[in-house]
Amino acid sequence: MSIPKKFQLHHGLNRTSIKWDFFSQDVLPAWVAEMDFPLAPPIKEKLLAILNSSDTGYPSAHLEEELRTVFIERMQAQFDWTPSDLPPVYFQDAVQAIFHVVDCFTQKGDKLLTLTPIYPPFLEVGEKLDRPCSEIELSNINGVYRIPWDELRTAAKGARMLLLCNPHNPTGRVFSKSELQTLAEIVLENNLIVVADEIHADLIYTPHEHIPFAQISPEINAQTITLTSATKAFNLGGLRCAILAFGHIEQQKLFAKRPWQIRGGLNIMGIHATISAWRDGNTWLRETMKTLEQNRETLVDYIQNRLPEIICAKPQATYLAWLDCRNLNLGDDPAAHFLEHGKLGLSSGTFFGKAGAGFARLNFATSPTILNEALRRLEQSVKNTRG
Numbered sequence: 001m002s003i004p005k006k007f008q009l010h011h012g013l014n015r016t017s018i019k020w021d022f023f024s025q026d027v028l029p030a031w032v033a034e035m036d037f038p039l040a041p042p043i044k045e046k047l048l049a050i051l052n053s054s055d056t057g058y059p060s061a062h063l064e065e066e067l068r069t070v071f072i073e074r075m076q077a078q079f080d081w082t083p084s085d086l087p088p089v090y091f092q093d094a095v096q097a098i099f100h101v102v103d104c105f106t107q108k109g110d111k112l113l114t115l116t117p118i119y120p121p122f123l124e125v126g127e128k129l130d131r132p133c134s135e136i137e138l139s140n141i142n143g144v145y146r147i148p149w150d151e152l153r154t155a156a157k158g159a160r161m162l163l164l165c166n167p168h169n170p171t172g173r174v175f176s177k178s179e180l181q182t183l184a185e186i187v188l189e190n191n192l193i194v195v196a197d198e199i200h201a202d203l204i205y206t207p208h209e210h211i212p213f214a215q216i217s218p219e220i221n222a223q224t225i226t227l228t229s230a231t232k233a234f235n236l237g238g239l240r241c242a243i244l245a246f247g248h249i250e251q252q253k254l255f256a257k258r259p260w261q262i263r264g265g266l267n268i269m270g271i272h273a274t275i276s277a278w279r280d281g282n283t284w285l286r287e288t289m290k291t292l293e294q295n296r297e298t299l300v301d302y303i304q305n306r307l308p309e310i311i312c313a314k315p316q317a318t319y320l321a322w323l324d325c326r327n328l329n330l331g332d333d334p335a336a337h338f339l340e341h342g343k344l345g346l347s348s349g350t351f352f353g354k355a356g357a358g359f360a361r362l363n364f365a366t367s368p369t370i371l372n373e374a375l376r377r378l379e380q381s382v383k384n385t386r387g
């Protein structure tokens, strides 16, 4: 079995990031949402120019203003959505932004709602801030996930906030306009505040289309706080820059009362990288989406033909595949088996809520060669279970 450190260097990757560092040397990692691709040239040039001029001081207010302009232009150009003219708030960390919003707009004991399986911090925020969270399990028919409306309507009574991930991590669902409209009815009937995490919105496969939740109607815009960043689509996770946009002046005023020091300032490299990504990164993104689409085909074909026990529908968005491994009878955490027997590092489904038991998440934002090696390791470890 090849040794990933050598493997990594052999493939031109010399990474110190968590993806390549977390597991032992003999494990091929395919877990956290980082990409193995080279940075988009406009971002790289911008960052090199910053370093060449030692421009590593504190970011100016003008730079934040430029980020705001680019954010608005980007939302208009990509999604035909014009965010409100209320000043957004910037964070280094999108997860920190989620925690701030929950802390600011709900009280201890207030009920949160989310659609599971879900990106783990959506569940951790309720646990850590003492807000009970109802996990509404998406109904899963052969890997196709739908919102269970009756259950959601019941749970929404008496709830305060909906934590919505659109596109949805880990299932890769892109919610359709009619789904978002029905969701909007439930939100308005129950006067829910919505945190719409739309960080994966640039990673959509045709024919699907991202519709920002705030764009559904002016009433919904007023209930919604949108979170976005360039980190997922442009692999800027380590540069740390996220944007929180308010739909109503009362939200913005309430949030503005929080001392900025408890969220901290931004990183100048992160702001420049986000501006370059959104302004000049589309050519790179188009090429990257082609690679991701080919990888998605490779992955789904491989699983259908060689690992039929695993159910994996094509994700409509994201570079994350949600593998239903329950037919393999490996218990709640099949990722532990793949790690031990295949030296393959996936994300454990159990982190994504009760609905994740028996599942694992695989990141396919890598070269076709590395993806094939990951699939070979997966198959190898499944063979061990077939006897």
Ligand SMILES: Cc1ncc(COP(=O)(O)O)c(C=O)c1O
Pocket (backbone or CB within 6 Å): 033, 092, 093, 094, 095, 119, 165, 169, 197, 199, 200, 229, 231, 232, 237, 241, 242
């Ligand atoms: C849905 C979602 N929200 C937030 C984040 C965290 O983003 P960041 O690292 O930019 O803070 C991720 C990272 O994978 C994510 O998938």
